[in-house]
Amino acid sequence: MSAVKQEANWIEVGQVEDVPRLGARVIKTDDGNIGLFRTAEDEIFALRDECPHKKGPLSQGIVHGKKVTCPLHNWNIQLDSGEAVAPDEGCTASFPIKIEGTTIYIAI
Amino acid sequence: MAEKLVVIGNGMAGIRTVEELLKIDPLVFDITVFGAEPYGNYNRIMLSPVLTGEKEFEEIVTHNDQWYVDNAVSLYKGKEIIEIDRVNRKVIASDGTQAEYDRLLIATGSNPFVIPVPGNDLEGVVTFRDMHDVNTMMDVAKTQKHAVVIGGGLLGLEAANGLMQQGMSVTVVHLMETLMERQLDEAAANMLRTSLEERGLNFLMAAQTEAIIGKDRVEKVRFKDGTEIYADLVVMAVGIRPNMELAKKAGIHCERGIVVSDTLQTFDPRVYAVGECVQHRGMTYGLVAPLFEMAKVCANHLAKHGIGRYEGSVTSTKLKVTGIDLFSAGDFVGDETTDELVFQDKASGVYRKLVVKDNKIQGAVMYGDTIDGTWYFDLLRDETDISDMRKNILFGQAHLGDSGHGEENRIAAMSDSAEICGCNGVCKGDIVKAINDKKLYTLEDVRAHTKASSSCGSCTGLVEAILATTVGGDYSTAPHLKPMCGCTEMTHDEVRAAITNKELKTVRDVMTGLEWKTPDGCAKCRTSLNYYVVCAWPKEGLDDYQSRFINERVHANIQKDGTYSVIPRMWGGGTSPKELRAIADVAEEYGVETVHVTGGQRIGLYGLKKEDLPTIWKKFSDAGMVSGHAYGKALRTVKTCVGKEWCRFGTQDSTHLGVELEKMTWGSWTPHKFKMAASGCPRNCAEATIKDFGVVCVDSGYELHVGGNGGVKVRATDFLCNVKTEDEVLEYAAAFMQLYRQEAHYLERTAPWLERVGLTYVKEQIVENEEYRKELAELFRESQKYMQDDPWAERANGTDKHEFEPIATITIGKTTATA
Structure with missing residues (x-):
């Protein structure tokens, strides 16, 4: 197991303008993909790119409000928490994001 | 504040x-x-x-x-x-x-209305309106034997049935000659009465109550003709005020x-x-x-969202007596200006009557098998012209080509384990339980909680029927005019009209201009709105990339594991060694596991990685192939047979015609997928009569068929007309597609659209009105000027590059930005 660091390890992943508004990009990791989402208000969120339902790639879904609709079976997932919108139940991991200037950092 | x-x-x-x-x-x-x-x-x-x-x-x-x-x-x-x-x-x-x-x-x-007779205030005389009444009835039933229910309407019969279940001997007293005269005609009422008598209820018809007699509490009921019957409990169920x-x-x-x-x-x-x-x-x-x-x-x-108006309701009725299926709606009596369509099979306990005026349903009465009640009710409320289905309408929707659920018609008789929704594996018991436990009232609620009928929708009628029998009979199904989705109160048609009239040319403009309730809409309305904008404004409307479903964004089909499939276009189903070689090369180079021939005469490659798509398309582009749009709500394929070029039975050059049709229509966006076929003779090897637009060549020219599809509900086409020349075929095809593009709701295929508006209507627009046909065809060709750019070639050249590349690649502790 790797040592746990006290402060979050922020990793630079790109610029806000690299992510389309009401869209998403993919961050590839050696531990599976992460979806990086941008809302109409330019908020950025990061979720594991797997729907809690049948692992559909959320990054390929349609973004609206602070939600994304999974492309496989239309579950709606909250971008801030990774929770499925009721009545569906389930949760996918979310990752902290910080933006300095226009640069996006993620903590994994 | x-x-x-x-x-x-x-x-x-x-x-x-x-x-x-x-x-x-x-x-x-x-x-x-x-x-x-x-x-x-x-x-x-x-x-x-x-x-x-x-x-x-x-x-x-x-x-x-x-x-x-x-x-x-x-x-x-x-x-x-x-x-x-x-x-x-x-x-x-x-x-x-x-x-x-x-x-x-x-x-x-x-x-509840209490009839003004002496003794109506005695103890033991109740109405059937609230929980207090029910408690009183149940208390009396514990110790007493004889109940009299005054009123043979919906409420009275339900009360009578309930009291009988509680062990009482029940007599229903009714002023009229037949039961439920406000909901049933004589035939259905008599079937109902026979069935209730078999269960043990007694009836006194045409009986007018004169007095309720008793000292401290009710003892007897006396009628106008002087007869009396014993009563320990009298329930007045004669109406409400x-x-x-x-x-x-x-x-x-x-x-x-x-x-x-x-x-x-x-x-x-x-x-x-x-x-x-x-x-x-x-x-x-x-x-x-x-x-x-x-x-x-x-x-x-x-809430000062003053856009809605209540314009009155047409209601339907069902009786909540377990095991009895009964349905009634609208004016079921009729008069000298109406026609009656009647189906009666007494031995099987089935009765259906439709009252029709000017080919529109005015009312319906059904007994025994009521699964089609919701369908008739929809036709009634939508004032659909039924002339095209008049001959078969009494046999139900299943006999209009819906192969969906066969004989599974009697909801009440179905076991809890009967599978209702085949797509999502939902059984009757699951639906009933969800409705009861979660207090669901509407079809939308049931869909959200159980997923039943939320995929292909073919079991919608069954789910509505279960909802009606479970929640309570008199609950009618969906509202008359359905809003597009939860983001607006407006219907599809209203939104489309506004897009044209108010010149709304982007999805954002539509949502702002029509006061959308959510900031960015939802996956359902955004895709619809984008289609409507693109259809209404082919030249200047903004095709909003982020409002398209992923398949139409990346021009390939997402598969269940997140990989994609790619299907190049093969005009009219024809191909060449060069094209086949290009396909084989791609399959080998990218390790394609599955190469599959599709139902529409194309070759599909499955399991491709998204980031490889642009380079794959480059290879297809170089071989002269374009996108097959197998991923889109768009013109998919034109299937052909070899026609008279080779076949000894061929009457016309169906292959050439198929290629011409496909060259004209490829790249067009439609409300749902659109498939065509051209067969060289009436043997119909290209299966043209289950396509959205099908051509069957005959010696004298071409038969045109519309509104068919395979799939969920197999529906054979309706015959549109005969034409003489290829040019006419193309003109009719363009006009039909344009009419469908302009008038169908998003995600509505030609078959349900045609059933909604009626074949007669389509014929009027396209066959009988030459001027309008030409206008529609011209509109279609104009729109195509802006649609026939190959999306694959564009992306092979760098369009939407960000879509296919990760923004970053991270391994533990280090990062490589690639954007």
Whole structure:
């Protein structure tokens, strides 16, 4: 197991303008993909790119409000928490994001 | 500070309005509810199953005390309002409690009618209206034997059935010759009576009650003709009257009910009224569906979203007696201007009657097998012209080419383990349980919670029928005009009209211009809106990339594991060694596991990685191939046979015609996928008669067929017309596609669209009106000028590059940005 660091390890992943508004990009990791989402208000969120339902790639879904609709079976997932919108139940991991200037950092 | 809303009446109408209001905006009002009964809100239409013992009272409570607390609604239970002081804008309860209001909602419901005969106030004489009545009946049933129910209508029969289940010997007394005369014709009423008699009910028809006799409590009932029968319990179920005393006393204009406008306001615009207490456009209602429709409009108006109007309801009825399927709607009697279509099979216990005027359904009565009730009801409310299906309509929707559910028609007889929704594996028992446990009322609710009928939709009728039998019979299904989705109150047609009339040319403009309730819409409406914009404004409308489903964004089909499939276009199903070689090269180079020949005569490659797509397309582009649009709501394929070029039976050059059709139509976006075929002779090897547009070549020219599809509901095409030349085929095809593009709702295939508008209508536009046909064809060709750029070639050259590349690649502790 790797040592746990006290402060979050922020990793630079790109610029806000690299992510389309009401869209998403993919961050590839050696531990599976992460979806990086941008809302109409330019908020950025990061979720594991797997729907809690049948692992559909959320990054390929349609973004609206602070939600994304999974492309496989239309579950709606909250971008801030990774929770499925009721009545569906389930949760996918979310990752902290910080933006300095226009640069996006993620903590994994 | 929030305005104060006071609701008089803690019943279904009042609370439904409150619920709708909370959904729109929980903060507009401080809400106070007064209820005369000592309970939270319960589902009054479910009192029958409580009386039969099929349900407990707790099961029909829809809003318990906690609900009011959670939603910050103040509830005064057991406090009857006795005065409305409109000058000082406050209400006063019998115990002196007062509450001020800015807006007042009267939802006092109705009172049961008590017939004015001597003895009607004796102990043991009850009505059937609330939980108190049910408790009284159940208490009497424990010790006494003889029950008399006065009234052979819906409510009376349900009460009689309930009391019989409680072990009493029950006689139903009815003033008229036949039961439920307001809902059933004589034939259906007699079948019902026979069936109820077999179950043990007794009937006294055409009997007028003269007096109820007894010392301390009821002992006998005497009739006009002098006969008497024993009775330990008398239930009066002869009708209801709007409860408007309170409103009347406050000087609010009342006639047969509290008179309201289309926005559910009384003559005092601060005072609203909904439910059974109102009179709207001269009508009063005693069923639950209209009351829900009223609640929605009223809540909208209270929240100052004043776009909705209540325009009255057409209602349908079902009887909640377990094991008896009965349905009635509209004017089922008819007159000298109407026709009757009747199907009767007494031995099987099936009866259906439709009353038709000018080829439109006016009313329906069904007994025994009622699965098609919701369908007839839709046709009635939509005023659909049924001339095209008149010959088969009595046999039900299944006989119009819907192969969906065969003989599974009798909901009541189906076991809990019967699978209803084949897509999502949902059984009848699951649906019934969800409806009961989660208090679901609408088809949309059932879909959200169970997923039943949420995929292909072919079992919608069954799910609606289960909802109707479970929730309570008189609940009608969906609202007459369905909003596009939860983001708006507007229908598909209204939105489309606005896009054209108000010149809305982007999805954002539509949502802003039409006051969308959500900031960015949802996956459902955004895709629809984008299609409507692109269809209405092919040249200058903005095709919004982020409002397209992933497949249409990346021009490939997403598969269940997140990989993609790619299917290049092969014009008319023809290919060449060069094209096949290119496909084989790609398959080898990218390790394609599955190469598959599709149903539309194309070759599909499966399991491709998204990031490889642009380079794959480059290879296809170099070989002269373009996107096959197998991923889109678009022209898919034109399937052909080899026609007279090779076949000894061929009558025309179907292959050439197929290629011409495909060259003309490829790249066009349509409401749903659109498939064509051209067969060289009536042997029809290209299966043209199950396509959206099919051509069957004959010696004299070409037969044109429309509105067919395979898939979920197999539907053979309808014959449109014969034409002589290839050019005419192309013109008709373009015109038909354009009409479909302009008028069908998004995600509606040609088959349901055609059934909705009728073949006659389509013929009028395309066959009979030459000028309009040419205009439509021209519109289509104009639109195609902007659509026939190969999306694959564009992306091979760098369009939307970001879509196919990760923004970053991270390994533990280090990062490589690639954007």
